Amino acid sequence: MNEKHTPVYINGIxxxxxxxxxxxxGLLTExxxxxxxxxxxxxxxxKEYIPAELxxxxxxxxxxxxxxxxxxxxxxxxRYSPEHENxxxxxxxxxxxxxxxxxxxxxFLTSMIKNNEExxxxxxxxxxxxxxxxxxxxxxLKCHSYNFTYVQRGNSFxxxxxxxxxxxxxxxxxNVLVGGFDELTQHSFAIMNRMGFxxxxxxxxxxxxNDHQRGTVAGEGAAFMFLEKQxxxxxxxxxRGVEIFHKPASNNDLRHRLNKFLARHDLTEKEIGFTLLxxxxxxxxxxxxxxxxxxxxxxSGFGYFKHLCGEYHTASSFASGLAALIMKSQSxxxxxxxxxxxxxxxxxxxxxxxxxxxxxxxxxxLSRP
Amino acid sequence: MPxxxxxxxxxxxxxxxxxxxxxxxxxxxxxxxxGRLNRIDSALRNEFPVxxxxxxxxxxxxLAGIEHREGYSRNALLGLIAxxxxxxxxxxxxxxxxKTGLISATTVGGMDQCEYFYExxxxxxxxxxxxxxxxxxxxxxxxxxxxxITDFVTTISTACSSAANAIMLGARMIRAGKLHxxxxxxxxxxxxxxxxxxxxxxxxxxxxxxxxxxxRAGINLxxxxxxxxxxxxxxxxxxxxxxxxxxxxWGNSCEAxxxxxxxxxxxxxxxxxxxxxxxxxxxxxxxxxxxxHGTGTDNNDLSEGRAIEKLFGDKIPKVSSTKPFTGHxxxxxxxxEAILSxxxxxxQVIWPNLNFREQISxxxxxxxxxxxxxxxxxxxxxxxxxxxxxxxxxxFKKVILNINNKLTN
Numbered sequence: 107m108n109e110k111h112t113p114v115y116i117n118g119i120x121x122x123x124x125x126x127x128x129x130x131x132g133l134l135t136e137x138x139x140x141x142x143x144x145x146x147x148x149x150x151x152x153k154e155y156i157p158a159e160l161x162x163x164x165x166x167x168x169x170x171x172x173x174x175x176x177x178x179x180x181x182x183x184x185r186y187s188p189e190h191e192n193x194x195x196x197x198x199x200x201x202x203x204x205x206x207x208x209x210x211x212x213x214f215l216t217s218m219i220k221n222n223e224e225x226x227x228x229x230x231x232x233x234x235x236x237x238x239x240x241x242x243x244x245x246x247l248k249c250h251s252y253n254f255t256y257v258q259r260g261n262s263f264x265x266x267x268x269x270x271x272x273x274x275x276x277x278x279x280x281n282v283l284v285g286g287f288d289e290l291t292q293h294s295f296a297i298m299n300r301m302g303f304x305x306x307x308x309x310x311x312x313x314x315x316n317d318h319q320r321g322t323v324a325g326e327g328a329a330f331m332f333l334e335k336q337x338x339x340x341x342x343x344x345x346r347g348v349e350i351f352h353k354p355a356s357n358n359d360l361r362h363r364l365n366k367f368l369a370r371h372d373l374t375e376k377e378i379g380f381t382l383l384x385x386x387x388x389x390x391x392x393x394x395x396x397x398x399x400x401x402x403x404x405x406s407g408f409g410y411f412k413h414l415c416g417e418y419h420t421a422s423s424f425a426s427g428l429a430a431l432i433m434k435s436q437s438x439x440x441x442x443x444x445x446x447x448x449x450x451x452x453x454x455x456x457x458x459x460x461x462x463x464x465x466x467x468x469x470x471x472l473s474r475p
Numbered sequence: 476m477p478x479x480x481x482x483x484x485x486x487x488x489x490x491x492x493x494x495x496x497x498x499x500x501x502x503x504x505x506x507x508x509x510g511r512l513n514r515i516d517s518a519l520r521n522e523f524p525v526x527x528x529x530x531x532x533x534x535x536x537x538l539a540g541i542e543h544r545e546g547y548s549r550n551a552l553l554g555l556i557a558x559x560x561x562x563x564x565x566x567x568x569x570x571x572x573x574k575t576g577l578i579s580a581t582t583v584g585g586m587d588q589c590e591y592f593y594e595x596x597x598x599x600x601x602x603x604x605x606x607x608x609x610x611x612x613x614x615x616x617x618x619x620x621x622x623x624i625t626d627f628v629t630t631i632s633t634a635c636s637s638a639a640n641a642i643m644l645g646a647r648m649i650r651a652g653k654l655h656x657x658x659x660x661x662x663x664x665x666x667x668x669x670x671x672x673x674x675x676x677x678x679x680x681x682x683x684x685x686x687x688x689x690x691r692a693g694i695n696l697x698x699x700x701x702x703x704x705x706x707x708x709x710x711x712x713x714x715x716x717x718x719x720x721x722x723x724x725w726g727n728s729c730e731a732x733x734x735x736x737x738x739x740x741x742x743x744x745x746x747x748x749x750x751x752x753x754x755x756x757x758x759x760x761x762x763x764x765x766x767x768h769g770t771g772t773d774n775n776d777l778s779e780g781r782a783i784e785k786l787f788g789d790k791i792p793k794v795s796s797t798k799p800f801t802g803h804x805x806x807x808x809x810x811x812e813a814i815l816s817x818x819x820x821x822x823q824v825i826w827p828n829l830n831f832r833e834q835i836s837x838x839x840x841x842x843x844x845x846x847x848x849x850x851x852x853x854x855x856x857x858x859x860x861x862x863x864x865x866x867x868x869x870x871f872k873k874v875i876l877n878i879n880n881k882l883t884n
Contacts, residue, residue, distance in 0.1 A: 199729070205610055206632065215593060218671050223518035231672035232735050232862070235582060236611065236632035241863025244729040250746055253729035253865055254640060257581075257611040257632040265629040269644065272651045297596045301606055352616075352625060419610075 112275045115475055116342040116430045118182025118332030120174040120285075122150045123415045123424055124311075124325060127177075130342070130431050134439040137414060140311045143304055144290055144324040145416035150177075156246075163229075164242070165210045167289035167328075171201070171239035172246065174328035175285055179247075182332035184340060194332070196283035198252040199240050200270050202262030204288050204419020204462075206236030206255075212293045239287060252279070260462020261350040262286060263423040267470070268348050270333055285330035286423025290416075295324055303417070303463070305387070312441070314387040314413035322386035325416015329423035331430065341475035343433035343456070346371050349469045357397045360467075364401055364459075367469045375402045379453030380438060382429050384460030385410040386417045391464040398459055407451065409442040422460045422468060429456045429472050478707040480646040481718035481874065484565025485814045486557040489699030489801045490526035493538060494560055499818055505846060507800050507829055509683050509695050515587075517667045523679045525665055526697025526802020528553060541621065545604035548585035549698075551614035553807075554662030557700035558618045561658060565704025567622070570714055573655040576627035577619045578645050579702075580637030580661030582806040584611035587664045614662055627654055632806070634861030635768075636727075637661050638701065639809030639869055643725040645705045655710045660702030660810035669696055669805065676735065678772045684803075686769035686796035687776050687842040689833040694770045697802020701810035703817075708882065717880045720817040723757065723854070723872040726750025730864025737774050741782030743866035744768075748786050748856065751868040761854050762792045762870070764825050766816045768858040769796020769842070770803055779858065780838040792856075795843040799829035809859035813869060816855040820873040824848050 121128045124145035125138050152161050152169050155176040161169060179194050205211075213230040232238075237255040244253050252273075256265035263286030270282040298304065305321040314323060333345060349367050354360040368374055381402065383395040399408060415424040432438055436452035458470040487494065490508030491501035501508065512520040512527055528535075535552040536543045539559065558577075562568070567575055585608025589596070592603050607613050615630040627648065631641050638661030645657030673679050673694060680693035706716060728750065730743030737744070752759055768779055776796075783791060797815050804811055819825055828842035853873045860866045877883050 204612075214672065215590060215668060218667060219590070219593060223667060223671050226671050226675040228672065228675035231675055234672070235634045235862045237634055237861070237863040237865055238734065240633075241729065241731075241734060241865065244731040244864065245734070248731050250728050250731055250743065252727045253633070253863070254644075254727070255631065255633050255863075255865075256629055257584075258615070258629040259610060259612040261629065262612075269647075272647065272653060276647075276651050278647075293597060297606065297609060300596060300599075300603070350627070350629075352619075352628065 114271055114274050114333050114345045115337050116331050116345055117334045117338055117340065118178045119342060119427050119430055120176065120178030120181060120330045121424065121427045122147050122170045122174045123327040125414050128431055130435040133431050133435045134441050137312060137441045141308055143308045144295060145311055146290055147327055165207050165233050167207050167209060167287060168233065168239055168242055170289065170328040171285065171287040172242055175243045175283060175330045178330035178332050195247060195249050196251055196281055197279040198273065198282040199243055199249065200254045200266040200282055200284045201240040202256040202266035202286045202420055203236055204259055204262050205294060206257060207234050207238050208294050209289060209291045210234040212291060260419050260466030261468055263420040264348050264350045264468040271345065271348060274333065274335060281332065281334040283330060283332055285328065286420030287328035288326055288418040288420045290324055290326040311413050315385055317387055318389065320388060320390060322388045322417040325418050325421060327415050327424050329427040331427060337475050342430035343472040344475050346471040346473055351467050353465050354467065360394060360397055361401045364398065364469065371471060378406065378455050378457045379451060380407040380409065381457045381459060382409045382411060382425055384412060386412045394461055394464065407438065408444040409438060410444055411442060419462060422458065425458045425460060426470055429458055432456060433472055433474060478650050478709065480649055480722040481706050481711060482703050482720045482722060482817060483706045483711065483716035483718055484561045484704030486560025486564060487701040487811060487814050488528060488553055488556045489804065489811060490528055490697055491800055502800060502815065502826055505827065507683065509802055515665060515667060517670055519670050519674060523681055524683055524695050526695060527665055528698055546607060548605065548608040548614065549587040549664035550581060550585055550662055551617045553664055553698065553700040554579065554614045554618050555621055557660065558622060558658060558702045561702040561704050562622050566714060566716060567656060567658060567704060573710065574626045575624055576648060576654045576657045577615065577624040578629055578631065578641045578657055578659045579615040579618060580631045580641040580806045581611050581614055581663060582632055582634055582637060583666055583668055584608060585613050586666045586668045590666055590668050624658065633865040634863055635805050635808055636859040636861035636865045636867040637806035637809060639859035639867040640727065642703060642810060642813055642869060643727060643867060646722050646725060649705060649707050655707065657705045658702055659705055661807040662700035663698055663805045663807040665696060665698040680771055683830050684771035684799055685830040686771040686798055686828055687780065687835060688831050689835050691771045691773065691776055693772050695802045697804040699801065699804045699807050699811055701807055701814050703810060703813060718874045718882065720820050721872040721874050722869065724751040724755030724870035727867045730866060732864055735862050737778035737860065739778060741778040743864050744779050744782035744858065744860060745785050747866040747868040748782065751856065751870045755870045757854055759787050760790050762856050763852045764819055764855045765792050765794045766812050766855060766857045767794050767796045768860045769798055771798060777835060777837060780835060784839055791840045793825050793843050794840065795826050795828035797826050812857050816857045816871050819852045819855050820871060823850060823852050825850055825852060
C-alpha cells in the first residue's frame with residue numbers, strides 16, 4: 107500500500123525524560139549529565155498538571171504518563187486563541203508500554219509473597235494493569251473515545267503509532283493522542299540486570315558510546331504526541347510511516363527492509379538527510395546500527411539519543427519526540443550528532459531506526475510539515 | 476465498501492475442554508468447569524471456586540505438541556495450544572505469500588512463573604529460565620516463533636477486554652490493507668497474583684458465580700486461551716476457506732469513570748455497543764443474542780444491564796453470561812466468548828446463564844435460564860469490559876453459503 111498520501115501531522119509534543127524540558131527553541135543546548143547506571147526522570151512539576159490529591163494516589167509511571175500527555179495537549183492547544191476554553195478531546199488515546207505499571211505490580215507481588223497472601227490492600231493491584239495510564243488520561247479528560255494499550259516489548263510504542271496512523275489514514279479518526287512510557291524501579295533494574303541488560307559499573311551518560319563494557323545504561327520516560335490530519339503553522343513534522351520487524355535474518359535483510367520501507371514512501375537512502383539511531387553503547391547489539399549506516403551515501407547525517415534518556419522498552423517514543431523537535435527547530439543539536447564535525451543542515455526527512463536488545467526493530471519516518 | 480471480515484478458523488482451551496469439540500459438548504450438556512484450584516499452591520485454594528484447565532504444565536506441553544522446554548510459562552502453553560488449533564483450522568500454513576499477523580492479548584503475562592521465582596529473579600545471580608516471561612509479550616513471541624508468523628506481531632493489554640480488542644485490531648489491520656489474515660485472541664493462566672488482587676477488591680464469589688442474579692456475589696476467575704483466524708473476502712477467494720461467521724461490527728469506548736468500577740449508567744458499555752451496531756449496519760432489533768460480559772459482580776451486571784436497556788429499550792434480545800461455564804478468563808475472555816458466540820450462529824443455539832435464580836430488581840429483564848435450541852440466531856453481540864474503563868463490543872453475523880460452500884451476497 108502506498109502510504110505517501112493522507113498526511114499525519116505532529117501538532118503537539120509532551121516529554122518527561124531525564125533531561126530538562128525539551129523545546130524546539132534552545133533544544134538540548136544544556137544536556138544533563140549523570141554519572142550513573144540509571145537515568146531517572148526528575149519531577150517535571152507534576153502539581154502543575156495533576157490535582158494534588160490525585161498525585162498522592164498515583165504511581166510514579168501514572169504521574170509521568172499523565173503529565174506528558176497534559177504537556178502534549180497543552181502544546182497542541184497553543185495554536186488556538188487564548189479564549190479557547192474547551193480542552194481538546196482526543197478521538198483516540200493509544201499508548202504503548204513495555205512493562206506498564208511495574209512499580210505497583212512489584213508492590214503487590216512483594217507484599218503477597220512476604221505476607222503469605224494475607225493483609226493485601228487493592229490499591230497497587232488496581233494500578234498494576236498496563237492500561238492504567240491510558241485509562242487515567244481518559245478519566246481526567248472525561249474522554250469516552252477509543253482507548254488502547256500495546257505491550258509489545260521494544261515495539262510497544264511503535265504498535266501504538268501504527269494503530270494511530272492506520273486509523274487516521276482509513277478516516278476513522280481525525281486526531282489521536284499517542285504515547286509511550288516506562289518507569290525504572292529497583293526491582294526491574296535488578297531483574298533486567300540478571301538478564302544482562304546493563305553495564306556493571308556506572309558511566310558518564312554523555313560518554314555512552316566511549317564505554318566498552320557490555321550492556322547499556324538504564325533509562326525511563328514518557329513521551330506523547332498529538333497527531334492530526336490538519337497542518338497548522340505550529341506543526342512540528344509530518345509522520346510518514348512506521349514499520350516494525352523482528353530480528354533481521356542478516357545484514358542484507360536489514361538493508362533490504364530499509365530499502366523497501368523507503369520505497370513505499372517513494373524515497374531512497376540518499377534523500378534521508380538525517381537518521382537518528384538507537385545506539386545504546388552495548389557492543390553486543392550496536393552492530394545493527396553500524397550496518398545500517400553503510401546503506402547511506404557518505405554525506406548523510408546521523409545522530410543518537412540513548413545517552414540522553416537511557417535504554418527502556420519505549421525509548422523510541424523519546425526519539426520520535428526529539429526528531430519532531432529537530433524538524434521544527436531546523437537544526438540538529440550538537441549533543442545528538444554522532445560526529446560533531448558533520449554539517450548541521452536542516453533535514454527534509456528524518457528517519458529513526460531503533461531496536462530493543464537486537465530483537466524488536468523499527469523504522470519511523472518524519473518529514474517537514 | 477469496506478472489506479468484509481470473516482472468521483475462518485478457531486481454537487480454544489478452557490476448564491471445560493481442550494479443543495473446540497470438547498468445548499461445544501460441555502456447553503451443550505450444560506457442564507460447568509468451575510471447581511477447586513488444584514495446580515497452584517495458594518492460600519485461597521479452598522476458598523474460591525475457579526475455572527482451572529485440568530492439566531499439568533507437563534500435559535500442556537504434550538497437548539501443544541512440543542518437547543518440554545525451560546522458560547515456557549503456563550500462559551504461553553495455553554496460548555500455544557489454542558493458537559495452534561486455530562492456525563491449523565484456518566490453514567495458515569498454506570499460501571505463505573499472504574501477509575499474516577499475530578495479535579495476542581494478555582494481562583499478567585508469565586506471572587504464573589514470575590510469582591513463583593520472583594525472589595530468585597531478584598537475589599540469585601544466575602539467569603532464571605523464566606525471567607523473560609516477566610513481561611506480557613513473551614507468550615506472544617513464543618507463539619509467533621512456534622507458528623512462524625513474522626509479518627506483524629503485537630500484544631494488547633487492556634485488562635478484561637484485551638482479547639476482544641485483539642480481534643478488533645486484526646479486523647482493522649485487514650481492512651486497512653496491512654494484513655490478509657490475522658490470528659487474534661488472548662491467553663491467561665490462573666495466578667496467585669490475580670486471585671489475591673481480585674480478593675483484595677472483594678469481588679470473588681465463594682460459590683459458583685451467578686451473573687445477572689439479584690443475589691450475585693462476584694467473580695470466579697478462570698484460565699484458558701482462545702484464538703480466531705480472520706480473513707477478508709478477497710483472502711477467502713484465494714484460500715478457499717469456509718467462513719464460520721462474519722465479524723460485522725466492533726466498538727471500543729472508555730468509561731472515563733473510575734479505574735476499576737463501572738459507571739452506574741454503563742456509559743462506556745452503551746457507547747461500545749452502539750458503535751458496534753452502527754458499524755454492522757444492523758438495527759438493535761436484529762441482534763438475536765447478547766453474550767454479556769456478565770462477571771457476576773454487583774457493579775458490572777447492573778451497569779451492563781442498564782446499558783443494554785438504554786440501547787435496546789423494550790426489545791431486549793436474549794442475554795446470557797457464559798462465565799459460570801468457563802470462569803472469568805480475564806484477558807482470554809473476549810476471544811473465548813467470541814468463539815462461544817460463533818458456535819451459537821453455527822448451531823442455532825443460545826447458551827444458558829447457569830446459576831440464575833432471581834431477576835435483578837433494578838433491571839427489566841432476566842437472562843436465558845435454559846439452553847435454547849433450534850432458534851434462528853443470525854446476529855450475536857459479545858461484550859468485554861475491563862479495568863481502566865476499557866469497553867469493547869463485537870458483533871458476529873451468520874454467513875449464508877451456497878451449496879458449494881461459497882459466500883452468497
